[in-house]
Amino acid sequence: xxxxxxxxxxxxxxxxxxxxxxxxxxxxxxxxxxxxxxxxxxxxxxxxxxxxxxxxxxxxxxxxxxxxxxxxxxxxxxxxxxxxxxxxxxxxxxxxxxxxxxxxxxxxxxxxxxxxxxxxxxxxxxxxxxxxxxxxxxxxxxxxxxxxxxxxxxxxxxxxxxxxxxxxxxxxxxxxxxxxxxxxxxxxxxxxxxxxxx
Amino acid sequence: xxxxxxxxxxxxxxxxxxxxxxxxxxxxxxxxxxxxxxxxxxx
Numbered sequence: 159x160x161x162x163x164x165x166x167x168x169x170x171x172x173x174x175x176x177x178x179x180x181x182x183x184x185x186x187x188x189x190x191x192x193x194x195x196x197x198x199x200x201x202x203x204x205x206x207x208x209x210x211x212x213x214x215x216x217x218x219x220x221x222x223x224x225x226x227x228x229x230x231x232x233x234x235x236x237x238x239x240x241x242x243x244x245x246x247x248x249x250x251x252x253x254x255x256x257x258x259x260x261x262x263x264x265x266x267x268x269x270x271x272x273x274x275x276x277x278x279x280x281x282x283x284x285x286x287x288x289x290x291x292x293x294x295x296x297x298x299x300x301x302x303x304x305x306x307x308x309x310x311x312x313x314x315x316x317x318x319x320x321x322x323x324x325x326x327x328x329x330x331x332x333x334x335x336x337x338x339x340x341x342x343x344x345x346x347x348x349x350x351x352x353x354x355x356x
Numbered sequence: 357x358x359x360x361x362x363x364x365x366x367x368x369x370x371x372x373x374x375x376x377x378x379x380x381x382x383x384x385x386x387x388x389x390x391x392x393x394x395x396x397x398x399x
């Protein structure tokens with residue numbers, strides 16, 4: 159399971175525990191235009207998830223799918239900007255989109271980072287300009303990467319049984335989602351609440 | 357019939373909680389772009 163999904167579940171658990179421990183209520187508000195999220199996911203499903211389509215799609219089409227999807231998500235984030243955490247995750251989204259757009263439509267990762275991430279594969283395999291398999295990343299030398307500091311360049315500690323290369327934007331997105339779900343446990347009694355019994 | 361009865365017993369607030377959680381899971385999967393060994397078929 160992705161650590162980003164874990165951030166959602168951890169935020170939810172932290173919010174519920176906080177609500178219970180403070181005899182407060184868990185107040186989760188409806189999200190505006192939530193239907194935009196599954197719509198934004200569809201191009202990525204075709205470009206990066208479904209085995210039948212992802213390997214057949216040209217890099218430029220995969221890039222277009224990613225950019226279109228992220229623009230839709232940006233609209234969703236903007237329409238919910240008054241909700242807690244959305245400022246942070248919106249900023250993460252903008253940073254990811256900036257580095258993606260300035261580098262041809264996919265998230266750059268350096269061959270050195272790819273070699274550290276996947277040591278099973280010979281380092282010579284990682285050639286600039288190639289995609290990292292069928293994912294959202296493209297191999298690009300750091301010196302050729304615009305806004306290289308926003309690219310996928312952080313690796314998780316080795317003791318975590320999951321390997322991934324993250325960007326600053328990814329970290330902000332995870333933090334924003336955690337904040338949104340955790341802060342819902344800090345609300346006091348209001349209409350339409352989930353009571354602390356849960 | 358039993359399934360329908362169970363569904364109608366679910367508090368709408370729980371449904372809302374589940375929907376928001378699912379929406380945000382889909383959001384992070386789509387919004388973030390981490391590279392992983394799974395991209396090249398290594399688990």
